[in-house]
Amino acid sequence: MAFPAVFEQPLGMRALANARRFGRWLTSPKVILGLVMLVMMIYLILVPLYRMFETTLTYQERDIHYEPDAVVGDFTFFHWTRMLTGQIAAVMTYAPLQHSLVTSAGATFLALVIGSALAWMTIRTDMPGRNIINTLATVPYIMPSWTIAMAWTVLFKNRTSGGSPGIYEYLLGVSPPDGLAYGPLPIIISSALHYYTFFFLFVSAALMSIDSNLEEAGELMGASRWRILRKITFPLVVPALLSGFIMTFSKVMGTFGGPNVLGIPVGYYTVSTMIRSNMGLGNYADGFVLAITLILFAMSTIYINQKVVGTRKSYETIGGRGFIASRTRLRNWKFILTASVIVFQIIVAIVPLALLTWDTFMLVDGDFGLSNFTLHYWIGESNPAISNGVPGVLRNPDIYKGAWNSIQLSLYTAFFTALLGILLGYAIAKGRGTRLSKLIEQLAFIPYVIPGIAFGAVYISMFAKSVGPIPALYGTFALLVVVSVAKHIPYSARTGVSAMLQVGRELEEAGEVANANAWERFRRIIFPLTSPGFVSGFLMTFITTMRELSLIILLVTPSTQVLASMTIRYLENDDTQMANAVIIILVALVLTGNFIITRFRGGSLKKGLGM
């Protein structure tokens, strides 16, 4: 088809027309916002990754110890060869890597079994008290990830690491073997008991969305219950399992608290604890090599998994549509299964807190007798004979400062995450199908697969020095907010996009036809319709930030301590009771927050995870 008009057009006029057209494109709100978001994603995600990579490939000041001829800032493979092939490689890289993979795989598998079983029992059986089980199942996830690890040590610690014995030894008089007290087994168990929630939530949602008709169709054709479960139900749940796998594996790979509490005493380092110890010694480049290794491993495991299961995009979770599902009758198993679930939930949700609380009442750690009871660690005045003169937590200004820091960090993070969610959601959803939108969406997904501690490491390299107008943020409270917001980007993008997509395109177009400008349309149409989603997202971010440790452990300084990092500091100073008291305060804050959420209309853990 020919368009003579176009060819007759003088050159200048055509250029003007194109310029006008480009100008309109560039000044349309979704494009402006999209470009701003793109720059932001590049700055918050790609640039830090690049800087980290760059650091590993240049000589650092301390390298002159090893290579006297080195010029600081010159290009080198020194760190990579040292960490991957040098004498220290086995201890510094390969052993921790192996430990990380073993504990992540073990914890993920155990979490899968626990989470799926609980989900199936609450959604698909006639077990009594399903609602309570359902509520309690998410409690371990709400608590800090290393709570169970700390409780474990109260129960099982032995004298390997020096110090005092646990309850096990006190009661039985025999020291528990190292394998039970420390190392991979307790790390796997304590991590699985925290992270099974992902599987529980994803599988519950998937089971809820399966139409019973699908199973009944199989039943009518004469398939046995087991066959139906295997051939119909299971394949439908596979995408949910995959989502759970990706989330859990990447989280455990990057988790710091558990391996720190349970691994370090016996020298069982994972990549995350090894990164921390390198960073602590100032070996930034070496730490970054480990962080990059960790990222690559986490990403490739997820990639392989996705390839194996197929091309379906299971990252997009299945929403529960609330079919009336037929429930399996447990009959004779009802009593025993219900009892086991109750016992399990008590062990996971209540016992750890009880143990930690008990521990804070012991004057001398390890003596569980009544004569040893004290309130010193809570309300005692400074006494040089106990804990180097640190006063009880309720009299300690450091604790109040830490708690205030925690609350502030969580509030700021929640606020900016929600704000970014709105903006990202708008930019991605309104630009659906354009390259700009796809690019933003893909960039926003990256933090999802970067393990927490590695993400923290990335930010050290980024903000150690001032870049252009941005000051060196290292050591500041602002950096903690920035890193927390950045790590939440995948969730904010997902919440934002799903909230925006719920608002039909026509609703905004109707405003456009009525001559409302972009700001008016946003303020009067889009924002009121999407805000409920962001409110629950806000509250959820508040909680997850409050108990986040892996992400910020490398970035806190004495003046920016938050409660989470203080527990680790007290632990490292051997003030176990102090550490446990801080955990109790932290849990109390988090549970209060969670209580507010559940009271709040429409808020829930599921929504906070963007489901």
Next chain:
Amino acid sequence: METTNIIIKNLTKRFGQVAAVNNVTLTIEPGAFITLLGPSGCGKTTLLRCVAGLEEPDEGEILIGDKLVFSSRRGISLPAGQRNLGLVFQNYALWPHMTVYKNMTFALEIQKLAKAEMDQRVKESLAEVQMTGYAERYPREMSGGQQQRIALARMLAYRPKVFLMDEPLSNLDARLRMDMRAELKRLHHVAGATTIYVTHDQVEALTMSTQIAVMKEGVVQQMDTPDCVYHFPANLFVADFIGNPKVNLLEGVANGDGAVDLGNFKIQLAARTAPGQVVVAARPEDITIALAPEPGAVEFTAYSVLPAGADSTIVARRDQLELTVKVIGTSKIKMDDKVWLQFNPATLNLYDKTSGNLIHSKN
């Protein structure tokens, strides 16, 4: 109300490689009710959205009245809000968090109308769609039909020069749709605003429009009055798309002396045509059917008889050939009866088989 004409010149809108609207040129007279009719994916909604300013075309020009609202040549594209038009969406697009009153005054507030004026406009517009007293309702508190009326009232309230409607009745049930057709036609009659109406429902198009533009694959196949579109379809696509039951299309060879050879019988035309491969189009209601032989009638067998009260449809077969015939009232013909079909030369349209274009129309 003052009315305005709309001129669309060489308009093209591509999505990737596909031209959803392909070099469309249309002139819409002031006060016209023009329907864009076609199967889904024919580009009718895209064309409407281009006029509305919600989609930016790749080529061409659009004039509303004397205002150039889009020109690829000059790089002009006015935002939707400055084109002075109203749009009723397929799913109404009422803002769920606003009352009917707020929905209707949204645009008026932007125009900075006085409160009294706004109240007056809301009152009038609600009365026009017979929804007086619903101003404080929220959209979800009303039925689909009521929401539809409110969507119309919202458009009427700010008095645009042009009404655009994108399949506004498709979400209503059959009965309500009938009522609303009459209402919409009346509304257009009273308001007199130039209206572009998109639908895939030929009955809507035929009953309501002053002009119909039948579209296929982004191209306007025919633009004409409903009567002409029905009786003189410009090509085989239009002939086949319009009419229920469908037109009978009979392939044959024109012998040059005014008859078409269909293989085992011939059909006489009203005029001579050049010899060649042709298709004869005969509307089901234009064929007469009888239970006894008549001069010039062709013998068929009643394959199926479908009485529907007011009329009956008979599917008749002769060897491989199948024809649909429509008669008034309940037919006495029973299945497997021998029947005789008579073609009236004055009612037949003749198409070129290769191009599909009309070569010879019934007078």
